[in-house]
Amino acid sequence: MNRVVILGGGVGGTLVANLLVRKLRYDIDRHEASVTLVDQLGQHVYQPGFMYIAMGGERAEKLVRPERSLLDEEVQLQVGRISLIDEANSLVELEDGTQIGYEELVIATGSRIVPEEIEHFGEEAHHFYTAEAALELRHALDAFTGGRIVIGIAGLPYKCPPAPLEVAFLIESELRERGLRKKSEMHYCSPIGRAFTIESVSEMATPILAQKGIELHTFFNVEAIDPARKVVQSLEGEELAYDLLILVPPHRGAKLVIDSGLAPASGWLPTDHHTLQVGGRPNVYALGDATDLPLSKAGSTAHFEAPIVAERIAATVQGREPNGKHASYTGKVMCFFEVGDGKGTLLQFDYDHPPKPPTPNRFWHLGKIIFNKTYWHTVPRGRV
Amino acid sequence: MELIRAIREGQVGDVIAVYSSDAGSKMDIPKWVEKAGHRLVGVETRDGYDEIVVEKLR
Numbered sequence: 001m002n003r004v005v006i007l008g009g010g011v012g013g014t015l016v017a018n019l020l021v022r023k024l025r026y027d028i029d030r031h032e033a034s035v036t037l038v039d040q041l042g043q044h045v046y047q048p049g050f051m052y053i054a055m056g057g058e059r060a061e062k063l064v065r066p067e068r069s070l071l072d073e074e075v076q077l078q079v080g081r082i083s084l085i086d087e088a089n090s091l092v093e094l095e096d097g098t099q100i101g102y103e104e105l106v107i108a109t110g111s112r113i114v115p116e117e118i119e120h121f122g123e124e125a126h127h128f129y130t131a132e133a134a135l136e137l138r139h140a141l142d143a144f145t146g147g148r149i150v151i152g153i154a155g156l157p158y159k160c161p162p163a164p165l166e167v168a169f170l171i172e173s174e175l176r177e178r179g180l181r182k183k184s185e186m187h188y189c190s191p192i193g194r195a196f197t198i199e200s201v202s203e204m205a206t207p208i209l210a211q212k213g214i215e216l217h218t219f220f221n222v223e224a225i226d227p228a229r230k231v232v233q234s235l236e237g238e239e240l241a242y243d244l245l246i247l248v249p250p251h252r253g254a255k256l257v258i259d260s261g262l263a264p265a266s267g268w269l270p271t272d273h274h275t276l277q278v279g280g281r282p283n284v285y286a287l288g289d290a291t292d293l294p295l296s297k298a299g300s301t302a303h304f305e306a307p308i309v310a311e312r313i314a315a316t317v318q319g320r321e322p323n324g325k326h327a328s329y330t331g332k333v334m335c336f337f338e339v340g341d342g343k344g345t346l347l348q349f350d351y352d353h354p355p356k357p358p359t360p361n362r363f364w365h366l367g368k369i370i371f372n373k374t375y376w377h378t379v380p381r382g383r384v
Numbered sequence: 385m386e387l388i389r390a391i392r393e394g395q396v397g398d399v400i401a402v403y404s405s406d407a408g409s410k411m412d413i414p415k416w417v418e419k420a421g422h423r424l425v426g427v428e429t430r431d432g433y434d435e436i437v438v439e440k441l442r
Contacts, residue, residue: 156385191388193412219419221388235392236420237442266389 002033002317005092005102007082007256009039009067010047012288012302012309013108014380019310021074022382024317028074033317035075036100038092042067042079045131046375048299051163053134054141055170060131070380082109085260087284104283104313107262107269109254111159111289111297117250118154120225125232125247128167129159140244141171146183147243150232153191154222155250157268159289159297161197162337162347164188164248165205169340171246172212186213187240189220189232201337201347204357208339222247251297253290268292273351274328276309283316285309295351296333303379304332336368344368387413387438391422394440399425402436410434 004020006013017037027033044067052058068077080094091101113129115121128134151168168188175181188195188209194202195209195216209216221235231239232247252258253267262278263269270279271291278284287309288302295301311326322328331351337360338344344365349355358364371378378384390400402413410427413436417424425437 156388192385193415197385199408219416221392223392235388236416 001031002027002103003101004033004035004104004106004313004317005100006035006037006106006108007085007092008108008110008288008290009037009042009044009077010108010110010288010302011299011379012110012290012306013037013039013106014044014067014070015303015306015382016106016108016287016309016313017075018070018072018380019307019382020313021072023310023314025074027317036078037067037071037075038078038080038082038094038100039067040079040081042077044070044380046372047129048160049372050131050134051128051160051167052372053131054128054137055167055174060135063131065376070376082256085256085262087260087262087281102283104316105285106309106313107257107278107284107286107290108288108302109256109290111251111253111267112255113249114252115154115249118222118225118247120227121154121247121249124225124227124230125154125245125249127247127249128163129249137246141174144180144184144244146180148185148187148241149244149246150187150189150240150242151246152189152220152222152232153248155248156191156221157297158248158251160335161296161298162201162335164246165196165209166338167246168214169208169212170338172214173340181213185215187215187217187242189217189222189234189240191219191221193218198347198349198354200354201357204345204360205339208360212340251289257290263292266292273331275312276305276329277312285313293331295331296335298333298335299379300335301333304334305329306382336364336371338365338368387436388416391420391438391440396440396442398440400438400440402438403430403433404436405433407434410436413438 046063049063084093126137195205196202223235224233233239257263269286287305289297307326308329315322334348339360343360345357345360347355423439428435
């Protein structure tokens with residue numbers, strides 16, 4: 001019996017599960033293989049929608065569906081919090097004591113935000129990395145009547161790298177529409193020496209920042225917040241005053257993988273760039289935000305990694321070599337990028353080919369909106 | 385980015401070496417080190433990567 005156990009019901013875990021049962025249909029029917037997905041809540045959340053709670057009238061309840069409804073009926077779903085990955089005994093243990101043995105393990109436990117690592121973050125800074133926080137940001141924007149808006153990044157790496165730039169562009173558009181732009185200053189703080197990590201994207205975004213009058217501060221790694229003086233301070237020794245502060249919170253990998261000895265304190269799993277195996281282990285794979293790969297932490301990354309994990313595991317179960325275009329991961333990622341005023345662009349890249357974003361236009365903005373609406377019927381089921 | 389994390393978590397006086405195969409690193413890191421008020425100890429080009437050494441000063 002080949003038992004495949006997948007930890008996490010996000011984009012990566014769900015898609016691996018559905019692709020695997022397709023590849024292993026014959027083996028599952030003969031009771032020679034099984035696919036089990038463990039998710040702590042049994043709910044699948046479409047996280048890219050959070051930004052639109054703050055910026056586009058999206059509603060939190062529309063971003064959640066039961067995980068069971070997205071899984072092939074051959075996938076066994078176990079709902080519960082995992083307390084330990086016990087490598088010595090090849091099993092995972094849930095908090096309620098349930099033990100699930102595995103031959104092949106897929107870790108798709110994502111990332112978590114740790115705003116508490118920056119003192120006063122909770123009282124002073126807004127973000128859009130949970131549905132609740134995004135709604136609070138919406139309320140803060142509704143109450144905003146002019147002043148200094150500072151948007152920054154309080155830790156690398158973080159989920160959806162374009163998101164803070166998108167939010168800056170979208171807020172700028174909104175302020176113009178509301179007649180508040182002349183009464184407002186906008187500041188964008190980048191942790192590195194340019195507006196965005198990928199050079200070609202930075203070259204596209206920097207003139208847009210300038211055209212929109214958003215001041216760019218480079219090498220500004222947010223380190224501390226002084227609530228009494230309403231200033232945010234950088235590791236590099238600078239400070240900026242704010243009336244409305246929007247910060248990407250620090251991120252870490254799942255505590256479970258740190259506690260189980262698979263990842264260092266950062267929580268990012270040491271993952272092979274091409275096979276997606278963890279730390280040289282032949283039967284443990286990681287994908288999505290959970291890895292330490294030099295790629296965007298984004299659903300899209302998990303989406304393009306999942307077929308490789310599924311193919312490699314299916315090959316092991318069936319005693320063959322992985323084959324076809326999904327034998328090895330090339331680092332493919334594709335994501336939309338909003339620039340405001342109803343325009344967007346598309347970033348498509350891999351390990352060896354940086355993106356060449358097309359000039360922002362209405363088509364790619366609509367592409368993103370349509371993708372968000374049709375997500376439930378496409379990505380988790382492996383239809384795109 | 386790894387350097388920023390190491391500087392954040394290190395002690396004053398720590399010397400940190402970055403090995404990077406990204407050609408941009410030997411340009412970007414010295415700029416950041418200057419701005420952040422640390423000391424660039426040296427930049428060496430090795431076989432297929434650069435070694436950039438930084439001392440944390442504050």
